[in-house]
Amino acid sequence: MAQVTVPATDPAVYSQYQAKWSALPDTADAWLARAREVAEVLAQDAAQRDQENKSPRAEVALLKHSGLLKLLAPKKYGGGEQPWSVGYKVIREVAKADGSIGMLLGYHLLWSTTANVVGTPEQAERTQELIVANNYFVGGAVNPRDNDLKITSDGDYVVFNGSKHFNTGGVVSDLTVLEGVLEGTEGHIFALVPTRQTGIQFAHNWHNIGLRLTESGGVKIENVRVPWTDALGWDESSKKPREDILLIxxxxxxxxxxxxxxxxxxxxxxxxxxxxxxxxxxxxxxxxxxxxxxxxxxxxxxxxxxxxxxxxxxxxxxxxxxxxxxxxxxxxxxxxxxxxxxxxxxxxxxxxxxxxxxxxxxxxxxxxxxxxxxxxxxxxxxxxxxxxxxxxxxxxxxxxxxxxxxxxxxxxxxxxxxxxxxxxxxx
Known part of the structure; x- marks a missing residue:
């Protein structure tokens, strides 16, 4: 598939904040103060950026510089280890200035902690370490109103195929959460996969009246292969959902x-x-x-x-x-x-x-x-x-x-x- 180039904001405009925010906040109040600093930056040209409707690569870079993507992650991997009660307030602060970026932050915090809820303890640890060590931004192609992605088993891998009318932040993400139903079962599988691969093809068709900087358009998933070990909450040997993880x-x-x-x-x-x-x-x-x-x-x-x-x-x-x-x-x-x-x-x-x-x-x-x-x-x-x-x-x-x-x-x-x-x- 030919490479599609879409207008995007330039991450270099926020490069100064990488050094300014080199250390993570260490208290709940400090995290909220950091969120307010981010909001102040976004508020300066929020209306202009909304009207230009460019892919928010610079804004995601700003979130990365701020450390807010690591807010909920364990300290042992370099995260903030804050509770969701703080996470929700941080989302709120950013959204006061820019609803699109508040939304992107909120979805990232949810998707980046998905393995903590539906994965095994080992999967949760491995996923958290991967996201925090690389300061990844996580998007998701999980729209329940569409048909589920179809999943087939191929040896040590599961293979995702299908499409979604909406995905959030996928275009500007490092990892994407996929979800579908395993063929011949009613079991749903979540998995986090690298976004930049030929099997993930974005439609670049998010031209709606609001939340214009969320890249919430369609996506086609074509033969995306995921190791069974990354099928969250599933047993790789039996190819069945773990009852102590998913069925509770x-x-x-x-x-x-x-x-x-x-x-x-x-x-x-x-x-x-x-x-x-x-x-x-x-x-x-x-x-x-x-x-x-x-x-x-x-x-x-x-x-x-x-x-x-x-x-x-x-x-x-x-x-x-x-x-x-x-x-x-x-x-x-x-x-x-x-x-x-x-x-x-x-x-x-x-x-x-x-x-x-x-x-x-x-x-x-x-x-x-x-x-x-x-x-x-x-x-x-x-x-x-x-x-x-x-x-x-x-x-x-x-x-x-x-x-x-x-x-x-x-x-x-x-x-x-x-x-x-x-x-x-x-x-």
């Missing part, structure tokens, strides 16, 4: 974990929108001279103060809910990573409902804030050079990932019937 509730924690990733970059985008709008209103919005209760400044107008106050209150409450859910899921990982089989269906279900609650609220509040800020910034704020529209476009794009109506229904059954959700690709 712990393995399904990947789903609420990534759903909470979504909610945190939604929340970051919404908070970023309010911050951006408030700065614009303070500097540029003019008071309305025909209201009958005229003010000298827009910041003295009742309806503007009321809207900003209401948006702020709802976002503050949403942030508290998101942090509470993060604490819940972090506690499960802390309690059961050493004994995965001890996690119960009910404990897993309870956390899933906390996560579903956050998904509902971040979607509702986020869309309301990112569209409502135009009412308090004024007509001139719709200029492309301002870039206020990117917050709504980013949030609107990803909140369609899986319909929030089903999360509301799921929570309704929990309230009325005391049912936990069935474990699916979206719960």
């Amino acid at each position: 509730p712990f393995a399904s924690l990947l789903l609420p974990t990534i759903q909470l990733v979504f909610s945190n970059f939604y929340l970051g985008i919404a908070i970023g929108a309010l911050t951006f709008a408030s700065e614009y209103t303070t500097a540029s919005t003019r008071a309305w001279p025909f209201g009958g209760d005229n003010k000298e400044s827009a910041t003295d107008e009742f309806y503007i103060l009321e809207r900003y106050g209401n948006f702020f209150a709802h976002l503050r409450a949403t942030e508290a809910l998101a942090d509470r859910a993060a604490d819940q899921i972090t506690a499960l990982y802390s309690r059961y990573s050493g004994d995965r089989s001890a996690l119960t269906v009910d404990e897993r279900g309870e956390v899933a409902e906390w996560v579903a609650s956050v998904k509902v609220v971040t979607t509702d509040v986020g869309l309301r804030v990112t569209s409502g800020i135009f009412e308090v910034t004024g007509a001139r704020a719709t200029a492309l050079k301002v870039g206020l529209d990117r917050f709504w476009r980013d949030l609107r794009t990803h909140t369609l990932h899986d319909p929030v109506a089903y999360k509301n229904r799921e929570l309704g059954r929990y309230v009325l019937l005391h049912e936990y959700p069935a474990q699916t690709w979206y719960t």
Whole structure:
């Protein structure tokens, strides 16, 4: 297949940060401070980069320089060994400045820890060492709405074939997570593979209204061979899933974990929108001279103060809910990573409902804030050079990932019937 060249941002523009951030942060507060530094860099030209819609190679390089890709990884391999509760806050901070890069970071943190959840202990250790030692960025071609990739066994290898309409960050990744079903079984196999190989062919067709720098377009997988030893959670001798790894509730924690990733970059985008709008209103919005209760400044107008106050209150409450859910899921990982089989269906279900609650609220509040800020910034704020529209476009794009109506229904059954959700690709 002919090499496709697509416009990309230049990693050299952020080269200075490789030396500036040569040491990893060593506390939770320091990691959050590093995330805010990254956000400050991204905020300088976020609107321009969004409009140029180039492949985000420079932005991924910035994440690598910052050390944020290593946030959750074990210290013994050079990682930060922070819990997911910190990871979610870091995603949120980056998304405040750039929703696309917050999303890429969130997906990387999920995919880079996949082996910890569905792999054997040996696979988890080997995978973590590989990712951290090379400072790899991990993308994923795991879109459950499409047909699963077809997997065949060929001696000591499994072979992946198929295609996905969406993959996230694949074009700019070093490793890609593949997932499919083994022929003749109902067993799903996850594996991390090098991205730069002829069997992985990207469509370069991500031209959507939002999250334009996430490279979330299609991908074709053609005869990608993976050693059986890299089939996460499977026994290489029997060619069967390990019951103590994959057939227990712990393995399904990947789903609420990534759903909470979504909610945190939604929340970051919404908070970023309010911050951006408030700065614009303070500097540029003019008071309305025909209201009958005229003010000298827009910041003295009742309806503007009321809207900003209401948006702020709802976002503050949403942030508290998101942090509470993060604490819940972090506690499960802390309690059961050493004994995965001890996690119960009910404990897993309870956390899933906390996560579903956050998904509902971040979607509702986020869309309301990112569209409502135009009412308090004024007509001139719709200029492309301002870039206020990117917050709504980013949030609107990803909140369609899986319909929030089903999360509301799921929570309704929990309230009325005391049912936990069935474990699916979206719960």
